[in-house]
Every structure is written in C-alpha cells, then in structure tokens.
Amino acid sequence: MKKLISGVIQSAVSSLLLSVAACAPTIETPESMQQVPKELHGSAVGPSIAKIPWQGYFSEPAARELVQKVLTNNLDLKIALQRIEVARAMEFASVRARFPTVGIFAGTSLRRFGDYTMDGAGNRSTVIYGDEIVPTNLPDYALGAQASWEVDLWGKLKNSAEAAKARVLYSEEGRNALVTELVASAAASYYHLRAITLRVACLEDSAHLQEEALRAVQGQRDVGHVTDLAVKQFQAQLLHIRSLIQEALAERAELEARIHELLGTFPQPLSVSGEPFSKDPPMLSPTAGLPTDLLKKRPDIRQARLAVEATEADLRAAEAAFYPSVSIQGMVGLDAFRTNLVFRPESLAFSALGSLTQPLINRAGIEAEFKIANAQQIEALVTYQKSIVLAFIEVNQAFRKLNAAQELSRLRQEQVAALESASSMAQDLFEIGRSTYLEFLVARQNVLDAQLELIAAQMSERLERISLYRSLGGGWDERVDKKS
Numbered sequence: 001m002k003k004l005i006s007g008v009i010q011s012a013v014s015s016l017l018l019s020v021a022a023c024a025p026t027i028e029t030p031e032s033m034q035q036v037p038k039e040l041h042g043s044a045v046g047p048s049i050a051k052i053p054w055q056g057y058f059s060e061p062a063a064r065e066l067v068q069k070v071l072t073n074n075l076d077l078k079i080a081l082q083r084i085e086v087a088r089a090m091e092f093a094s095v096r097a098r099f100p101t102v103g104i105f106a107g108t109s110l111r112r113f114g115d116y117t118m119d120g121a122g123n124r125s126t127v128i129y130g131d132e133i134v135p136t137n138l139p140d141y142a143l144g145a146q147a148s149w150e151v152d153l154w155g156k157l158k159n160s161a162e163a164a165k166a167r168v169l170y171s172e173e174g175r176n177a178l179v180t181e182l183v184a185s186a187a188a189s190y191y192h193l194r195a196i197t198l199r200v201a202c203l204e205d206s207a208h209l210q211e212e213a214l215r216a217v218q219g220q221r222d223v224g225h226v227t228d229l230a231v232k233q234f235q236a237q238l239l240h241i242r243s244l245i246q247e248a249l250a251e252r253a254e255l256e257a258r259i260h261e262l263l264g265t266f267p268q269p270l271s272v273s274g275e276p277f278s279k280d281p282p283m284l285s286p287t288a289g290l291p292t293d294l295l296k297k298r299p300d301i302r303q304a305r306l307a308v309e310a311t312e313a314d315l316r317a318a319e320a321a322f323y324p325s326v327s328i329q330g331m332v333g334l335d336a337f338r339t340n341l342v343f344r345p346e347s348l349a350f351s352a353l354g355s356l357t358q359p360l361i362n363r364a365g366i367e368a369e370f371k372i373a374n375a376q377q378i379e380a381l382v383t384y385q386k387s388i389v390l391a392f393i394e395v396n397q398a399f400r401k402l403n404a405a406q407e408l409s410r411l412r413q414e415q416v417a418a419l420e421s422a423s424s425m426a427q428d429l430f431e432i433g434r435s436t437y438l439e440f441l442v443a444r445q446n447v448l449d450a451q452l453e454l455i456a457a458q459m460s461e462r463l464e465r466i467s468l469y470r471s472l473g474g475g476w477d478e479r480v481d482k483k484s
Contacts, residue, residue, distance in 0.1 A: 036291055037392060048289030050297045050474035054183045057469060059281040062273055063190045066259075070186040075264040077182060080175040087171040091164040098157045100149035105333070109140045128337065141342050144333015144349070151328065156320035159313040166310035170303055176476040177299035182262065183475035187466050189259045194272040195459035196252045199452055201274055203245045206448045210238045213444070216431075225433070233441055241448070277458035278413075286402055286468055288395060297473025298391050304384040311377040318373035321366050324358040391471070398468040405461040412454040416447070423447045 049057065058064050071077065113120035123134035152158055214234040220226045260267050288294070295301055332350040336342045359366055426443035429435035469475065 036295070036388065038291065046285065046287030046289070048293040048297065048472055048474075049284060049287055049469055050293065050472035051289070052284070052474065053477045054187075054469075054475050057284065057474065058187055059283070060190075060273065063187055066190045067183055067186040070182050070262045071179065073264045074182055074262055077175070077178055080171075080178050084168070084171045084175060087164070087168040091161070091168045094157070094161040094164040097150075098152055098161060100147050102145060102147045104145045106143045108142070111138045111140065112136060113138075129341070135337070139337050140335065141337070141339055142333055142335045142349075143342060144331060144335075146329075146331040146333075148327065148329045151326040153326055154320035154323045156317045156325075159317035159320065163310045163313035163317065166306050166313060170306040170310060173299045173303035173306060177303060180299055180470055180473065180475035184466050184470035186259075186262055188463050189255060189262065190272065191459055191462045191466070193252065193255055193259070193270065194277075195455050196248055196255065197272050197274055198276065198455050200245055200248045200252070202448070202451050202455065203241055203248065206444075206451075207238060207241045207245065210234065210241055210444070213440075214238055233438070237441060237445065277455070277462070283465060286399065286465065288399070288468075288472055291392070294391055294395065294472060295388065298387075299473065299476060301384075301387050301391055301473075304380070304387040307380040308377070308384050311373065311380040315370075315373040315377045318366075318370040321359070321369065322363075324356050327355050327357070329353045329355075394471045395468070398464065398471045402461070402464040402468055405457065405464045409454070409457040409461045412450065412457040416450045416454050419443070419447045419450045 054067060055064055058067065113123060115121070115124075120136075123136075123138070126134050128134045150157065214231070217226060217230050217234050221228060221231050256270050257267065259270060330350070330352045332348075334342050334347045335349040336344070336347040341347055423440075423443040423446070426435055426440045430440040
C-alpha cells in the first residue's frame, strides 16, 4: 500500500511539472546588435587620453584644485553614494532570502473552550497532569525556535540575487558617470571663468586707452583740428566698452553661482589666473585609442551593460515563478500549561511541514510579470546598443569640433597680430594728421573685437578638449577615487 501511494504521488508530481513546463511562456529575443566599428573616425593614433587621470590631464594647478573641491563637496555626489548603499543593502537582503529564516519565540496565552463544544466537553474528563483534570481556563506557556525555508529549485531566488548584485554595480557606474560629468563641468567652469577674467582685463585696458584717446581728441578739438563730432564718437566708444565690462561682470556672477552649486557651498569670491591662455603649458595630443577602450571607459555604456545583466536575471526569476515552489517549515520548543512544567522533558514539542505549491488562480498575474520582465530586458538591450551608437557619434563630433576650434584659435591669433599692427599705424598717422579720427577709431575697435574673439576661441578650444576627454570616458579612475 505504501509503495502504491508513493508511486501515485511521484506520478502526480511528474505530471504536474511536465504540464507546467509545457505551459511556460516563450522568451522573446530582440534583433541582433550592430557591429561595433573597428576604429574611431577622426581620431589620432595613440592610447586613449581617457586613461589619464584628471590630475594629469589638466595642467593648471588652480583647475585641479577646483575639480578636487567639487569631487569632495558636491552634494549630488554624496546623494549618489547613499544610493549605492541602498543598492548594497537590497543585494544583501536578496542574498539572505536564499537561506532559511530562523527565529526564537516565547509567549503565553489563556484559552477557554465553551462547555457545549467538543473540546470543552472532552476537557472535563481528560487528565492533564497527575490526577488533575484540564482546567476550564487553560494557560499555555511556550518557548522555542522556528524556521522556514523556500527551496530554490528553479533558481528564482538565485536570479533575484544576481539582479540585485548587477544593480549595485549599476549604481556604482552611475556614480562614476556623475564623477565624469562633475570633472568636466568643474574644469569647463574654471576655464570659462578665466576667459571672463581675461575679457574684463582686455576691456579695461581698452577703456584706459580709449580714455587717453578721448583726452587727445578733446585737446585737438580745443585747438580746432577736429570738431565736437569726433569727441562724441570717442565718448560713445568708451561708453560701449564700459557697457561690455558690465555685461562680462554679470556673466561672471552667474557663472560663479553655478560653480558654488557644484561645490555645495555658499557664495564667496573666486579667483583664477589672469595669465593669457597663450602662456599655458602645451596641451596633450588628443588621441582616442581603440573602440574597445571606449566601451571599457564610458560609465554610461558600462551602466547600460549592467542593466542588461540585471534585467536578464529578472527575466529568469520571472520564468521560474511559473514552476511549483517548495517550502519547509519547522518548530521545536517547550510547551506546558504551568511554568514549573515548561522545562521538563515531557514538555518537548516539535512540528515539521513540507509543501509544494503550484500557482493556478493567479497565473495571469505571473504571466503579466513575465511579460513586463521580458519587455524590460529587450528595452535594456536596445538601450545598451543606443548608448554605444551615441558614444561613437559623440566622440566623432568631439574630434571634429576640437579640430575646428584649434584652427579657429590659430586664425584669431594671426588676426589679432595683423590688426594690432594696423592700429599702431593708424594711430601714428592720426597723430601727424595724415589719417582721420574715424579710421583710427575703427582700427582700435577692430583690435578690441579681435582680442575678445581670440579669448573666446582659446576658451572654446579648451572646452572642446574637456568635452572630448569626457566623451571618451575620462575623469573617473577607480584607484584615484579610492585614495581620495
């Protein structure tokens, strides 16, 4: 008889598992990804500059100091670090879910059964201890341990733990991506602030020269060499220069506010170098390395790849939800109706229960969860492909824009040199009366415009270098970050 019952149970379980497996949904797969290019178009040959720590990429000490302060004090970065801690705690919880849950209990209760119930009627004639009948008000004192364990036959809990682990790494890569953005933003803000400082200095020098020219023109008017029209023209030019100074100061105030936001500090004066950009140390050659370097260094690509791993594990866990779950529960302890009897051997109590549960009624809900996981996995794969495509486009554009900025900076330097020579000649001719004040005024204005355009071009070149460094994945380095 026992063999017959055991055979029936085994047959029923086998049939159940086969029917579940037959009803398991099909996992949809996305189209194959595009082949990654073998080279980065427009890049120079050489190792990727992204491998250079930011401390070595930015040559100016003041720029490095500002970047370090931002990485130390930025509030968004501190928030990102706490999100990593949350992800780690969730990973720990998912790992512990694979192990039995064990707890201890101690409690007391009082029960009374009605006289006209089976329990109440039976208790009146039942001996509970010695010659003592079960009391009408029955106390109960219990002390022991209990455990429960879901046997992970199909890997549902294991895959959930793998998904949680991938999301910890995902959050860490998010932090790395934020570090890259902060390094680029801090360095760009520094060079932008420095460009404004140079622009203000250039305008102030021009205003000083214009004041001298105005006094000279006023002297010529007093002796009848020029009319009041010339004086008005020089006065208008001086006022224009002063208005440009005020615009630059307003721009500086706005930029300083953004820098303080990066620093997480209250407003305070910021100082930068007033040396011309032309006196900076030589810049590193912009090289991108191999496409594989881009895939390894870009935090957003690494993050997208981890999202694929997490959603893939989620999908496997969702698939396992269609299969029966096996759980084991048990309890062992001491139980008696008097405290002086609790610790006697006769008070030992235990229970054990094993169960096999197959979802039937809520199968539609499980199917919905599976479809969601499948769609999210496909979405993560497409997002990963998109991040790679956008990264290659961004690097290509960064190289093209940097090349254009370098050429523009060179042309602006030549333009300034030519216009300064022309302005000097116009001044000499004006002083000896062989040139009109309008020619001199136009020459002086052209020099000022060219100097301001040169500062803008030199700043743009540095910003494009920073953009290229960021687009290649530069700015974060695990070894340096651990030290700092």
